[in-house]
Amino acid sequence: MVDFAGQVAVVTGAGRGLGRLYALSLAQLGASVVVNDMGGAMNGDGADRGLADAVVREVEDAGGVAVASYDSVADPAGAQQIVRTAVERLGRLDAVISNAGIFTSVPFEDLTPVEWERMRSVHLDGGFYLAQAAYRVMKGQGYGRLVFASSSGGMFGQPLEAHYAAAKAGLVGLSNVIAIEGAAHGIRSNTVLPFGFSRMVTETVGDPEALENLGFLQVIRPELVVPLVVFLAARECELTHHNYSACAGRYARVFVGLGQGWLAPTDSDPTAADIAEHLPEISAAEPFTIPGSIFEEVLAVCERLGVRAM
Numbered sequence: 001m002v003d004f005a006g007q008v009a010v011v012t013g014a015g016r017g018l019g020r021l022y023a024l025s026l027a028q029l030g031a032s033v034v035v036n037d038m039g040g041a042m043n044g045d046g047a048d049r050g051l052a053d054a055v056v057r058e059v060e061d062a063g064g065v066a067v068a069s070y071d072s073v074a075d076p077a078g079a080q081q082i083v084r085t086a087v088e089r090l091g092r093l094d095a096v097i098s099n100a101g102i103f104t105s106v107p108f109e110d111l112t113p114v115e116w117e118r119m120r121s122v123h124l125d126g127g128f129y130l131a132q133a134a135y136r137v138m139k140g141q142g143y144g145r146l147v148f149a150s151s152s153g154g155m156f157g158q159p160l161e162a163h164y165a166a167a168k169a170g171l172v173g174l175s176n177v178i179a180i181e182g183a184a185h186g187i188r189s190n191t192v193l194p195f196g197f198s199r200m201v202t203e204t205v206g207d208p209e210a211l212e213n214l215g216f217l218q219v220i221r222p223e224l225v226v227p228l229v230v231f232l233a234a235r236e237c238e239l240t241h242h243n244y245s246a247c248a249g250r251y252a253r254v255f256v257g258l259g260q261g262w263l264a265p266t267d268s269d270p271t272a273a274d275i276a277e278h279l280p281e282i283s284a285a286e287p288f289t290i291p292g293s294i295f296e297e298v299l300a301v302c303e304r305l306g307v308r309a310m
Ligand code: NAD
Pocket: 012, 013, 014, 015, 016, 017, 018, 019, 036, 037, 038, 039, 040, 041, 042, 044, 051, 071, 072, 073, 074, 099, 100, 101, 102, 122, 126, 149, 150, 151, 152, 193, 194, 195, 196, 197, 198, 199, 200, 201
């Protein structure tokens, strides 16, 4: 049973696409929702308050409670205002879905510092500004759920998306640390790597025939991402420090594993030739562990070496 009665959630980028569906679902399950969206073009240009307003109306028409917010997550004051909107107008803040995003495609060699910075500022800086403001509220109440929209493009790579991929992968690092620091305060933090048919897909694919006929595009219904995100935002979810991919109804954990590797003989001075010789062991993906922090990696190495870590 997943229930949001009495809870307040913030969803950024909730005026359309995946964010709109997260907001509608959370409201249907009883949450009061801050529907944030500045309403820009896919590359971030422009603004339109009508998007957030329309989703608030949809929630209200269905009998739910929502308030609109038009602030940009890329502005530190804007992100703080989003959190303030939740606390001042809806009374508290239980869950944040950091989903707002922009998208452009540029070959790596042509990427300009301005394009790099713009992508980073919405996805990674925006995630940080929003999460920090929310974290302070959540720490005070001893409870909170954070869900960041990352991307398989970031975790696995995607051509023409160096700026987008770097920002999305950065959110995994951000979420990992929030999960560790927030654990003692009842705060859980995870990321989702969604696939959903939205304007991000239609405007990127462009070709009407492909949009109409590609089987993959038919099966990545955005509604299929919603249950995973809603679960990660719920009180019932005790998972933290995890990443999950939601692709066409296939839900799967995405993790960074650490191979067992090759341990050079104690007191030896390994050479590049030794590395080449032991490359199969060094590069082997199995067996592996999934360290919960840098300390778990260090402890495991110290154990093998028979030395104290601290
Ligand atoms: P979308 O373009 O349909 O919606 C994104 C929304 O974010 C827009 O309404 C936009 O106005 C809003 N937004 C942009 N910048 C903002 C800002 N600074 N402040 C507030 N709002 C802002 O995109 P979508 O496909 O629904 O994607 C949602 C999230 O999921 C994004 O972070 C995206 O990168 C990520 N994602 C999507 C896919 C996919 O297949 N659709 C895949 C991987 C990751």
